[in-house]
Amino acid sequence: MRGAIIHAPYDIRVEERPDPTIVEPTDAILRLSAACICGSDLWPYRGINEVRRPGPIGHEYCGIVDEVGPAVVSVKPGDFVVGGFFACDNDCPNCRAGFHNACQNFQSYDGCQAERLRVPMADGTLVATPEQPPAELIPSLLTLSDVMATGWHAATMANVQPGMTVAVVGDGAVGLCGVLAAHQKGAARIIAMSRHARRQELAREFGATDIVEERDQAGVDAIRALTDGVGADAVLECVGTGASMIQAIGSCRAGGMVGFVGAPHGVELPIREMFTRNVGVRGGMAPVRAYLPQLMDLVLRGVIQPGKVFDHLLPLEQAADGYAAMDERRAIKVLLTL
Amino acid sequence: MRGAIIHAPYDIRVEERPDPTIVEPTDAILRLSAACICGSDLWPYRGINEVRRPGPIGHEYCGIVDEVGPAVVSVKPGDFVVGGFFACDNDCPNCRAGFHNACQNFQSYDGCQAERLRVPMADGTLVATPEQPPAELIPSLLTLSDVMATGWHAATMANVQPGMTVAVVGDGAVGLCGVLAAHQKGAARIIAMSRHARRQELAREFGATDIVEERDQAGVDAIRALTDGVGADAVLECVGTGASMIQAIGSCRAGGMVGFVGAPHGVELPIREMFTRNVGVRGGMAPVRAYLPQLMDLVLRGVIQPGKVFDHLLPLEQAADGYAAMDERRAIKVLLTL
Numbered sequence: 097m098r099g100a101i102i103h104a105p106y107d108i109r110v111e112e113r114p115d116p117t118i119v120e121p122t123d124a125i126l127r128l129s130a131a132c133i134c135g136s137d138l139w140p141y142r143g144i145n146e147v148r149r150p151g152p153i154g155h156e157y158c159g160i161v162d163e164v165g166p167a168v169v170s171v172k173p174g175d176f177v178v179g180g181f182f183a184c185d186n187d188c189p190n191c192r193a194g195f196h197n198a199c200q201n202f203q204s205y206d207g208c209q210a211e212r213l214r215v216p217m218a219d220g221t222l223v224a225t226p227e228q229p230p231a232e233l234i235p236s237l238l239t240l241s242d243v244m245a246t247g248w249h250a251a252t253m254a255n256v257q258p259g260m261t262v263a264v265v266g267d268g269a270v271g272l273c274g275v276l277a278a279h280q281k282g283a284a285r286i287i288a289m290s291r292h293a294r295r296q297e298l299a300r301e302f303g304a305t306d307i308v309e310e311r312d313q314a315g316v317d318a319i320r321a322l323t324d325g326v327g328a329d330a331v332l333e334c335v336g337t338g339a340s341m342i343q344a345i346g347s348c349r350a351g352g353m354v355g356f357v358g359a360p361h362g363v364e365l366p367i368r369e370m371f372t373r374n375v376g377v378r379g380g381m382a383p384v385r386a387y388l389p390q391l392m393d394l395v396l397r398g399v400i401q402p403g404k405v406f407d408h409l410l411p412l413e414q415a416a417d418g419y420a421a422m423d424e425r426r427a428i429k430v431l432l433t434l
Numbered sequence: 435m436r437g438a439i440i441h442a443p444y445d446i447r448v449e450e451r452p453d454p455t456i457v458e459p460t461d462a463i464l465r466l467s468a469a470c471i472c473g474s475d476l477w478p479y480r481g482i483n484e485v486r487r488p489g490p491i492g493h494e495y496c497g498i499v500d501e502v503g504p505a506v507v508s509v510k511p512g513d514f515v516v517g518g519f520f521a522c523d524n525d526c527p528n529c530r531a532g533f534h535n536a537c538q539n540f541q542s543y544d545g546c547q548a549e550r551l552r553v554p555m556a557d558g559t560l561v562a563t564p565e566q567p568p569a570e571l572i573p574s575l576l577t578l579s580d581v582m583a584t585g586w587h588a589a590t591m592a593n594v595q596p597g598m599t600v601a602v603v604g605d606g607a608v609g610l611c612g613v614l615a616a617h618q619k620g621a622a623r624i625i626a627m628s629r630h631a632r633r634q635e636l637a638r639e640f641g642a643t644d645i646v647e648e649r650d651q652a653g654v655d656a657i658r659a660l661t662d663g664v665g666a667d668a669v670l671e672c673v674g675t676g677a678s679m680i681q682a683i684g685s686c687r688a689g690g691m692v693g694f695v696g697a698p699h700g701v702e703l704p705i706r707e708m709f710t711r712n713v714g715v716r717g718g719m720a721p722v723r724a725y726l727p728q729l730m731d732l733v734l735r736g737v738i739q740p741g742k743v744f745d746h747l748l749p750l751e752q753a754a755d756g757y758a759a760m761d762e763r764r765a766i767k768v769l770l771t772l
Contacts, residue, residue, distance in 0.1 A: 189664045190688045198688030198711050200663075253714065325538075326527045350528045350536030353716065356709075365703040371694070371718035373536050376591070377703075378691065378714025 099210030100415040103150040105143030106423075108416040113152065113207070116214035121167035124218035126177065128159035130238050131209045131432040132406065133418050134181075135268045136359055141419050144361060152207030155181040156241040158234065159213070161222075168218045175224040178392065179215055180384025181208075181242040186220035197381035209415055209432055223388040225396065235403025235431055236395045239273065240388055243429065244402040246357045247273025247334065248391060249382035251281055254330035254355030258282030263319050264304075265344045266334030267295040269405040269429040270357060272302055274332040276402055279303025280394070283330075287322060289315055289343070295428060298404060312339060316346035327352065333379070338362045341377075348375045355379045406431040437548030438753040441488040443481030444761075446754040451490060451545070454552035459505035462556035464515065466497035468576050469547045469770040470744065471756050472519075473606050474697055479757050482699060490545030493519040494579040496572065497551070499560075506556045513562040516730065517553055518722025519546075519580040524558035535719035547753055547770055561726040563734065573741025573769055574733045577611065578726055581767065582740040584695045585611025585672065586729060587720035589619055592668035592693030596620030601657050602642075603682045604672030605633040607743040607767040608695060610640055612670040614740055617641025618732070621668075625660060627653055627681075633766060636742060650677060654684035665690065671717070676700045679715075686713045693717045744769040 099113040116125055131154055139145040140153070158178040161171050171177055184191055184199035191199050203216050215221055229237060236244075247270050256262055262278040264271050267290030278286050279302060288299035291309040299307065308318040319328055327349035333341055336358025344354045345366060356379035365377060394400045408427035410418045411434075418430035437451040454463055469492055477483040478491070496516040499509050509515055522529055522537035529537050541554050553559055567575060574582075585608050594600055600616040602609050605628035616624050617640060625644040626637035634645050646656045657666055665687035671679055674696025682692045683704060694717035703715060732738045746765035748756045749772075756768035 189662065193687070193689055195687075195689035195712050253712075324527065349531070349533075351531055351533035351721075353714075360705045360709055363705045365705060365715075367698045367701045367703060370715070371698055374533050374591070374716070374718040374721070376691075376714060376716025377708070378712070378716070380709035380712040383689075383712070 097211040098412060099207060100153050101150050102140055102147055102153045104147055105141060108141065108153070108419050110413050110415050113210060116212055118163060118165045119214065120216060121165040122217050122219065123165045124161050124168055124171060124215045124222060125163040126157065126159040126213045126215060127162045128157050128208070128211060128213055128434055130158065130234050130434060131412065132156050132238055133422050133430045133432070134242055135270060138423055139359070141423060152210065154209030155206060156238060156243070157208040157213055158238045158241060162212070164218060170219045171222050171224050176228050177222040177224045178237055178240050178388060179221040180245065180388070183216040183221045184385055185217050186385055191220070191385070194383055194386045196383035196385040209412065211434055221385065223392060225392065229396065233395060235406050236401055237392070238431065239402040239405060240391045240395065242384065243269045243405060244273045244391060245384040245387045246270050246382040248277040248387050250274045250332040250334055250355040250357040250379060251277035252355065253353065253379040254332055255353045256281045256283055256330045259284045260329040261285040261287070261323055262330045262332065263287040263289065263328035263347045264332045264334060265289050265340050265347070266358060267292060267299065268334065271332070271334035272298055272405055272428070273402050274334050275299050275304050276302040276400055278332065280400060287319060287328060298428065301404065312343060315343050319347040330355065334358055336360050336363065338364055342366060345369060345375050345377070350374055353378060357382060405429045409433055435549040436750060437545060438491050438750070439488050440478055440485055440491045442485055443479060446479070446757050448751050448753050451548060454550055456501060456503045457552065458554060459503040460555050460557065461503045462499050462506055462509060462553045462560060463501040464495065464497040464551045464553060465500045466495050466546070466549060466551055466772055468496065468572050468772060469750065470494050470576055471760050471768045471770070472580055473608060476761055477697070479761060490548065492547030493544060494576060494581070495546040495551055496576045496579060500550070502556060508557045509560050509562050514566050515560040515562045516575055516578050516726060517559040518583065518726065521554040521559045522723055523555050524723055529558070529723070532721055532724040534721035534723040547750065549772060559723065561730060563730065567734065571733060573744050574739055575730070576769070577740040577743060578729045578733065580722065581607045581743060582611045582729060583722040583725045584608050584720040586615040586725050588612045588670040588672055588693040588695040588717060589615035590693065591717040592670055592691045594619045594621055594668045597622045598667040599623040599625070599661055600668045600670065601625040601627065601666035601685045602670045602672060603627050603678050603685070604696060605630060605637065606672065609670070609672035610636055610743055610766070611740050612672050613637050613642050614640040614738055616670065618738060625657060625666060636766065639742065650681060653681050657685040668693065672696055674698050674701065676702055680704060683707060683713050683715070688712055691716060695720060743767045747771055
């Protein structure tokens with residue numbers, strides 16, 4: 097089969113890779129319907145995360161079950177399924193508490209930018225649609241594997257409630273999905289922090305009511321100016337840098353919560369400011385499996401259309417071009433067709 | 435009047451100070467019924483917080499209103515009142531949201547280890563009992579000014595819910611009040627981390643079901659061993675050092691909350707661990723005024739007896755001995771009689 101391999105920073109190649117096979121009785125093999133490139137794939141692409149040796153890449157997927165191991169009971173060949181960006185048993189104490197990211201049998205996988213994929217713990221990881229979804233819903237269903245679930249997680253960890261004013265730091269696909277999540281959760285006012293016209297436009301389409309272009313302290317000041325000096329009731333931190341976290345905490349009102357989902361790179365939390373103003377910080381890797389049933393239902397009913405974050409479609413063979421487009425911020429998010 | 439002055443680290447003297455007078459029309463003057471020494475008074479006492487010049491000290495109090503400014507409407511001379519360790523207007527957007535610690539007219543005060551005290555914004559700061567309380571309730575009412583409200587805040591920020599397993603890091607008076615708060619909020623299991631027999635005893639009296647004597651990673655391991663490897667559902671961090679915070683986060687289950695109230699000294703939050711396990715951190719200065727009515731009711735009805743944290747009673751004139759006893763951990767908390 098064909099699949100993307102990262103050889104070194106800025107060196108992505110689509111090559112022949114061995115077809116995956118059932119290894120454990122709890123495995124499933126999928127024929128992927130579409131794949132995509134994640135903002136977090138850019139950490140190794142840019143060399144910020146070390147690339148020690150060439151390896152398969154990609155962790156978002158949806159597709160058709162092709163084969164299942166003998167112990168799999170909840171999905172069967174022919175089912176259309178979505179799974180999170182890691183495998184989980186959906187049964188340990190952490191999964192049962194809704195924090196599948198800390199599954200006691202957690203397994204990460206790379207290599208989802210490919211034609212086929214082995215998914216461990218298929219019963220715990222995959223959720224099937226009731227019937228085959230129409231092709232136009234595939235992009236939105238694909239987002240549930242990571243980006244939309246992650247935006248949803250940011251809003252959940254920030255404790256977004258109906259009527260709140262919510263600020264979103266980061267206008268990448270996750271940030272935009274965070275806007276959509278805050279809107280769906282009933283936020284009255286959503287301030288998107290963005291200086292890119294096309295991303296601003298999508299943010300507004302997803303429910304943003306205000307745009308702030310300033311960054312750092314000027315961005316904080318702008319949020320305060322929009323909120324009578326008080327700050328946003330909840331803030332979604334969707335970048336993962338030290339500057340974005342400082343901006344998020346500064347933009348949050350006293351007693352508010354910052355939900356953070358950007359994988360932290362160089363983040364030092366300002367404990368004194370958190371203490372003085374009682375701004376809480378909670379988040380991390382999204383427990384995708386916890387949100388999949390609800391989000392799948394919202395997509396299938398047409399309530400949310402997170403697939404709009406895909407503004408570049410390329411065949412898998414051109415994955416390298418997709419990485420370059422994301423790296424140069426020409427693309428919000430790239431969908432790889434199969 | 436007589437009042438305590440900190441001259442330098444380890445140098446507390448009770449001296450003559452001018453009687454306070456009404457300065458603003460919103461002030462009240464109190465004759466204090468009792469005063470006490472706070473764990474946070476030990477930061478300057480030990481020279482960890484700089485003592486630039488001699489000054490009055492103490493920020494916990496309760497007493498009888500002696501005089502009010504012409505604008506004060508909610509308390510009157512003769513009322514028995516408790517106020518938080520800072521003054522607030524109870525009316526700005528942050529106060530209305532329950533985070534009085536960020537009151538837009540916030541004023542701190544020192545000098546409560548004295549016979550009399552000027553309280554600014556008396557209407558926003560003070561809460562009166564319905565009638566004169568019996569003398570035996572004075573210690574418990576005094577704790578509502580800071581230590582009990584702070585323990586309650588830790589449990590509130592950690593989102594303690596009925597049935598939870600709660601760990602409390604810190605066996606000072608705040609940690610012990612945190613145990614009491616967790617018990618009152620319905621925790622099924624409360625693990626107090628303490629290696630002092632007398633504090634362990636009071637922790638059990640306040641509702642602790644388990645004691646862990648180990649510290650640091652051994653303490654984390656002990657909590658995990660008591661919770662099937664999962665960790666506590668909620669953790670109260672009541673110390674404020676880097677080691678105690680690391681211990682608190684490590685002891686918390688994936689997706690759980692650490693409520694922190696120890697004034698941070700040298701704390702670096704482990705953002706990667708918070709991200710990977712989704713452990714949230716929220717807390718800070720307690721919005722005492724938000725909790726005063728409820729806690730006062732619990733004390734007056736005899737439901738909680740937080741005054742038991744006072745195991746040393748000394749006359750105000752012997753405040754220096756009280757500081758030494760707290761510093762050397764001979765006393766859990768010192769009440770200064772007036």
